[in-house]
Amino acid sequence: DKADHINNIKDYGFDIGGPIVKDKLWFYATYGKQDIKLCRLNGTEDATLLPSYNVKLNWQASPNTMLSAFYFVGKKQKFGRAVGFFANESDSFLWNQDKADTEGGLPGGLWKAEVNHTFSANFFASIKAAYYDTGFGLTARGGDTQGYTLDFDLARATGSYLTYLGRRPQKTMNVDGNYFFEGLGGNNQLKFGFGYRIATTNDTSHYNGDQLSAVIAGGPYVAQVHRDSADRNQGKYLSAYVGNVLTRNRLTMNLGLRFDGQTARNLPSTIPANKSFPTELPGVNYPGSENLVDWKDLSPRAGFSFALNESRKTVLRGSYANYAGQLGY
Numbered sequence: 001d002k003a004d005h006i007n008n009i010k011d012y013g014f015d016i017g018g019p020i021v022k023d024k025l026w027f028y029a030t031y032g033k034q035d036i037k038l039c040r041l042n043g044t045e046d047a048t049l050l051p052s053y054n055v056k057l058n059w060q061a062s063p064n065t066m067l068s069a070f071y072f073v074g075k076k077q078k079f080g081r082a083v084g085f086f087a088n089e090s091d092s093f094l095w096n097q098d099k100a101d102t103e104g105g106l107p108g109g110l111w112k113a114e115v116n117h118t119f120s121a122n123f124f125a126s127i128k129a130a131y132y133d134t135g136f137g138l139t140a141r142g143g144d145t146q147g148y149t150l151d152f153d154l155a156r157a158t159g160s161y162l163t164y165l166g167r168r169p170q171k172t173m174n175v176d177g178n179y180f181f182e183g184l185g186g187n188n189q190l191k192f193g194f195g196y197r198i199a200t201t202n203d204t205s206h207y208n209g210d211q212l213s214a215v216i217a218g219g220p221y222v223a224q225v226h227r228d229s230a231d232r233n234q235g236k237y238l239s240a241y242v243g244n245v246l247t248r249n250r251l252t253m254n255l256g257l258r259f260d261g262q263t264a265r266n267l268p269s270t271i272p273a274n275k276s277f278p279t280e281l282p283g284v285n286y287p288g289s290e291n292l293v294d295w296k297d298l299s300p301r302a303g304f305s306f307a308l309n310e311s312r313k314t315v316l317r318g319s320y321a322n323y324a325g326q327l328g329y
Helices: none
Strands: 005-021 025-039 045-062 065-074 077-081 095-099 109-120 123-133 136-140 148-151 156-159 163-167 169-183 186-206 212-216 222-225 229-248 251-266 269-271 284-286 293-307 315-321
Touching: 229 269
Parallel strands: 148 212
Antiparallel strands: 005 025, 025 045, 045 065, 045 077, 065 109, 077 095, 095 136, 109 123, 123 169, 136 163, 148 156, 163 186, 169 186, 186 229, 212 222, 229 251, 251 293, 269 284, 293 315
16 A cells, blocks of 8 residues: 555456348447556545447448448546646546547547459459547546646645647548459559548647646745647648559569658637736637648659579569658648
8 A cells, every 4th residue: 555556457348240141241249348446656546447349340242342341449548547747646636538539520439441342353442441530538637617736845736737638530541453464474463542541630738727827846936827729730641552563484573653642731720818817828819821741752663583493492583662751740
């Protein structure tokens, strides 16, 4: 009882699956949860829940078409999370942590749909689309009516700390194809496709009470004045590629080209003025920006392998590639 320690851990779950329609429709589902009870050094409780579940459906729509749908969410719920200033933080100063879903979007987690279709013995293609919301929130346990005090002399934090919400949805789509044909004196495997991803960050921090905090550190009482913050930005990523693998006798050649286009900008945001000193820290209405990142790149790929004799015990290889890194938005 002289340090942070675990009181108890519970872990349980189940999974189930099988055919819904014979040879046509299948499902699988699973659920799991860890329940972890901690006790911190100063005696405050820290209850952590880790629930996760997923559901998957597969549908053989026709002999040549397979459809699948998938949903997954893994949550971290923490009731009494330490902020991290001192070992001695009052219960009201701690956070409650949970998921924070984007307003107007799908429930948080990963939603994915995929269609695979065989057009012929030579042509296969797939389409994938996904929505992934990874938001989370840290809510002050002391509520919205009180500020907070940091006492460095006594290593103690009291009151109600800020509330943070981070909503970060992503939308992606990919189309990929494979086409096999004979030509150029050998067998060819043509690969092509494109992808698109849009990622958005919407982070807000709200200071509670009168939006003032007190700091005590071996001298005069110091008051800090806070204003809320709203950080909103977005990145868009587009890619396309085409490549061919030619196999002819003892020679294999690989040629390809990829295009990447990336943009990023700040989105409009609005924050209110400080409650106690609205003149010194007035409200802000930011209209957003044009693209602050606008970058394009072409990446060539080339390679070969050649067996020097019919036994293929000695193979000569060479390759060249240029890769484009993905920029943070």
